[in-house]
Amino acid sequence: MRLFACQKCGNLLHFENTVCERCGSSLGFLPEAGRLSAFTPDGLAMLDGKPRKACLNVAEDACNWFLPEAEAENFCPACRLNAVVPDLSVAGNLPLWRRMEAAKRRLIYTLDRLRLPHQASALRFSFLADLDGEPPTMTGHEDGHITIALAEADDAEREARRTRLNEPFRTLLGHMRHEVGHWYFIVLVQEAGRTAEFRALFGDESTDYAAALQAHYAKPPNDDWRGNHISAYAAAHPHEDWAECFAHYLHMVDSLEMAASFGLSISPVLDRHGVLETELDFSPYRAGMEAILQAWTPLTIAMNAMNRCMGTPDLYPFVLSAPVARKLGFIHEVVHHRPDTGH
Template identity: 40%
Template sequence: MRVFSNPVGAGSLWFDNLTTADGTPVAYDPQARAFLPMPPFCANREVIGCNWIAPSQGAFCQSCAMTALAPDPSLPNAMLNWAQTEAAKRWALDNLGRWHWFRPEDPGTRPVFHLLAEGATPVPMGHINGVITISVTEADPVLRVSRRQALDEPYRTMIGHMRHEIAHMLWWRLSLRHDFLDAFRAMFGDEQANYTSALQAHYTNGPPPDWKNNFLTTYASAHPHEDWAETCAHLLHLTDIADSFVAAGLSSPELPDRNWDPYSETNAERLITVAASLTIGVNHINRSMGLSDLYPFVLSEPARRKLAFVHDWLRRGAQGR
């Protein structure tokens, strides 16, 4: 994620800022990729702290307008969790906008979000026909850690959920192209295999013993759909880690040059190699504070080939190229 210029003075702004350091209200324009110091602001600004601009006074911003169902505000912490979930959605959408997804130049369908709070029963997260369902209750750190441990997952965040579920929607968009499915099946396998049975087998038997040789995560080994979604999410993780590293003004001998733009990189192998090398250093920094590794994954050669495949399709798919 970029670091942004202050439109009314000195200093920088971060992606989630609502005001400058001196208190001037600002809002992010995803089309200009810049902060503006004037309305119209999103109608959710005072409700959940949305910091994007809107097309007109009293309207929702581009991101909030994609939310068709919002959580029941009477449920405990629903509004706080919803705010954090929408913030993760804005971040993920802006990342994808760097590859033209869901911007005016993208002729395809936009995602529709159902962001729901959990009552007595959990909310099953997933995607179907362009509709993405996310449990905002996962924004609660205690619940998220407990589920991460129960499912033996090394990484589980709201941005991670957004990237994974949006990835399913991107697959659905790409599957409408005549040239995608054969290429996908050659790389990931036949997604027509029974999904429910595959997940039942995964949760009953666990991943294959050699899963690390072919997949990024244990969940990716469950079914080609999940392999795509996990791989797509990881491509977004790695690209954004590299982009944020550069934007923060950090340097590394691994970077091609000081002004390198990971989202403009056409060589997938170089992008993956540079990003993976940067995670090693960032993981080391996390350990200095007694924290878990930021990116606790190892990239096998098959996983790298899948990442390159996803990179190719995400870079050209939004505009139908």
């Protein structure tokens, strides 16, 4: 993610902004340009002077994306991926759904920056609320259909689940990045003929998935996973290892882009001249994996130190071992060197 500027007054803008706090201009994100634009009173985007129309979910305050006026679609590229949204007539569902959509827009922004396909014909989302008398909704993926439990958008409920499952990290955006990773395994590995390379790093994904998850949840918490995996859940099965690493890769490039947008300079690394400094002045979407890894470690040290200053838990409770770095490097490779699979 990066920062933006109001075309009318130059004020600093963030991805979710809908009104410029300085000049009062209406704002909207233009997905085809990857930029936030101010609008004239008659609906022209100041970015390029062209007319735009709002995604239909703008009316629900659940989106801030705009489309070319002549576009046949009435939903933006993020919202048109919705297969099911919660019943908005039920009290409390609307604010939770808005959080879902905000996280999904951030996901789609990163996928677009990586030039990864996400056509609505292949990838779709269902945001499901629990119903009285029915089993709780399970978050998961099946052949491009991602289901996210609406309860995950409730901060208190999500934190309770994180604690119950002994997880160091659990976010709504993290869920989406993890689940979409399962679909990109199909696109980037399976359909691209790179399964042998995958198995050399992650293991044999053809092993019984249900049995592996059952065994994982039956075991008491342990540290056996450390060193070879990014998280305990990643050790459950190669598919989960991939999805955890894929989500982590998206965390990395998104955070590094924002750090570079702020012009951050951090200094926990000693170079050959005896200078402690790391300039985050490159695009992680164009950099090699080695540069990404070299910048990521000092950035996360800084992020954690700042959180501790505020008395909050570490923002980044992970350690990148050499085996995990190799897995991330494979993901970087298949993302940037993928064949056209028709998705």
